[in-house]
Amino acid sequence: MLLRSSLLAAGLYAAAPALAASADDWRSRAIYQLITDRFAMSNDSNTPCDTTERRYCGGSWQGVINHLDYIQSMGFDAVWISPVSANIEGNTTAGEAFHGYWYQDITALNTHFGSPDDLKQLSQALHKRGMYLMLDVVVNHMAAPKMPPEFNFQDFFHPFTDESYFHQPPCFANDSTTDPNVLEQCWLGDPNLPLPDLNTESQTVVDLLQKSIHDIVQTYQVDGLRVDTVKHIRKDFWPGWASAAGVFTMGEVIANDTSFAAPYTEVLDAILDYPSYFPMVSAFSSPQGQFGPFISQITASQKAYKNGLFLAGSFFENHDQPRFQSYTKDVALVRNGMTFPFIHDGIPICYYGQEQGYQGGSDPFNREALWLSAYQQEKPLVGHFKTLNAARKAAIKSSNGQFLHTPMKFYAIEQNSFAVSKPPMLALLTNIGSETSKSIVWNVPQAGFQPNEELINIFTCGQVMADGQGGVNVRSEYGMPQMLMPISAVQGSNLCPADPKRRVANMAGNREKMLSGAVLFGSVLFFFFRFWQF
Known part of the structure; x- marks a missing residue:
């Protein structure tokens, strides 16, 4: 009865004028994720920001507006911002709520980031550029400074004004919990900073949550939602809530098990692909990484998720996991790993600072201030993202959109390399790294190109000819990834332009890294022969 009445209520909200793009419209997008407090300040000052203090550093929605050129120039056409609702104030045992995930009032905005007009202006600025706005939202819980009875529920939260709106303590859950009763009924956080769990079995709570999300989407013309801690609420809550939102929903389900995550794709449009993330990071972080488990996880998700891995x-x-360069600084490993999301069936996401080579480990070290980078456009990974986004757009255009509906396939799987095909793209990836004399050869007879078709490696602009059956045989260069596309597919794009000056600029970042690898290898050989005693 609860689910039925919830869906009926959501139907009333869904009847409101739609301001947002459909889930299908999101297929072609590439998302830039940022933490508002750490992306840009309104006045562009270079204020220090010590991540270890876990305090507000001054980023704002106006700051984001000021640097939309930076985001869009890399090819991203959607921006995911951290939660916007009012959070608990003051310092806690885990610092201040600069990240936005500790709600106190879901009917008001976090004034640290700006005014309602500022958020509306951000939405409008994005839409004028043809870009989408994705809000991060918390539905499962609020945040309290202490445990009851030291903490009094009365009128502290809004609109949940007393303890009847919450599941009652004392049990706690965490990301490793799998028992549904504990996951859905217990609190997150800990006794020092508890996150009171909303009683989503209560129709009153359901109605308030649905009205809140409907209002915020309509007021700020939101195009999509990233939904926090989805697995901590019963599954049959989500369809009604998503219907009330009326926009694309992507849920966070932290799990390394596809069978656990897959049911949530039945109740929301999509989820973050965590089951693939964990083995992907492990596979690319060193030459000892294993591609087999990673590829098996991907293919399992393609079969298990409602829409495959599409969406x-x-x-x-991301903000909850250590940055990849906290595991390895090897430029070839970094570039190989960064490339994969752009040939993935779903929507690629870049976490702010990734393009600047940030290296912070676990929270709070992975939540650095981006203004300290000066938003440098010349950084090699900025160029890498530009190339990846341009290639994906060219693949979509040249295939008349079929790229977005064609599942990726894996070929030539070896201990340290594999190929992944998603026509008209063929990615050749490896984890041998740049500091090795080892060479990789990708022999892909099933590459799917036309016989004797002229291809181009979008990273170096080097040309390759497919064989008489449309296959390829390619050798690695300093462990770098390669992405092959038909020359006909990149014509008219910014990839490998015919103008020699533009081509040199396009290749500069990759050539720089390849040369640095060569210099390093040469130096090793020099010292070996100079000092080794035969």
């Missing part, structure tokens, strides 16, 4: 969020870094 799933594919990411290599």
Whole structure:
């Protein structure tokens, strides 16, 4: 009865004028994720920001507006911002709520980031550029400074004004919990900073949550939602809530098990592809990484998720996980791993600072201030993202959109390399790294190109000829990834332009890294022969 009445209520909200793009419209998008407090300040000052203090550093929605050129120039056409609702104030045992996930009032905005007009202006600025706005939202819980009875529920939260709106303590859950009763009924956090769990079995709570999300989407013309801690609420809650929102929904389900995550794709449009993320990071972080488990996980998700991996969020870094360069600084490993989300079936996501080579480990070190980078456009990974986004757009255009509906397939799987095909793209990836004399050869007879078709490696602009059956045989260069596309597919794009000056600029970042690898290898050989005693 609860689910039925919830869906009926959501139907009333869904009847409101739609301002947002459909789930299908999101297929072609590439998302840039940012933490508002750490992306840009309104006045562009270079204020220090010590991540270890876990305090507000001054980023704002106006700051984001000021740097939309930076985001769009890399090819991203959607921006995911951290939660916007009012959070608990003051310092806690885990610092201040600069990240936005500790709600106190879901009917008001977090004034640290700006005014309602500022958020509306951000939405409008994105839409004028043809870009989408994705809000991060918390539905499962609020945040309290202490445990009851030291903490009094009365009128502290809004609109949940007393303890009857919450599941009652004392049990706690965490990301490793699998028991549904514990996951859905217990609190997150800990006794020092508890996150009171909303009683989503209560129709009153359901109605308030649905009205809140409907209002915020309509007021700020939101195009999509990233939904926090989805697995901590019963599954049959989500369809009614999503219907009330009326926009694309991508849920966070932290799990390394496809069978656990898959049911949530039945109740929301998509989920973040966490089951693939964990083995992906392990596979690319060193030459000892294993591609077999990673590829098996991908193919399992393609079969298990409601829409396959289409619409799933594919990411290599985010605010909850250590940055990849905290595991390895090897430029070839970094570039190989960064490339995969752009040939993934889903929606590629870049976490702010990834493009600047940030190296922070676990929270709070992975939540650095981006203004300290000066938003440098010349950084090699900025160029890498530009190339990846341009290639994906060219693949979509040249295939008349079929790229977005064609599942990726894996070929030539070896200990340290594999190929992944998603026509008209063929990615050749490896984890041998740049600091090795080892060479990789990708022999892909099933590459799917036309016989004797002229191809181009979008990273170096080097040309390759497919064989008489449309296959390829390609050798690695310093462990770098390769992405082959028909020359006909990139014509008219910014990839490998015919103008020699533009081509040199396009290749500069990759050539720089390849040369640095060569210099390093040469130096090793020099010292070996100079000092080794025969």
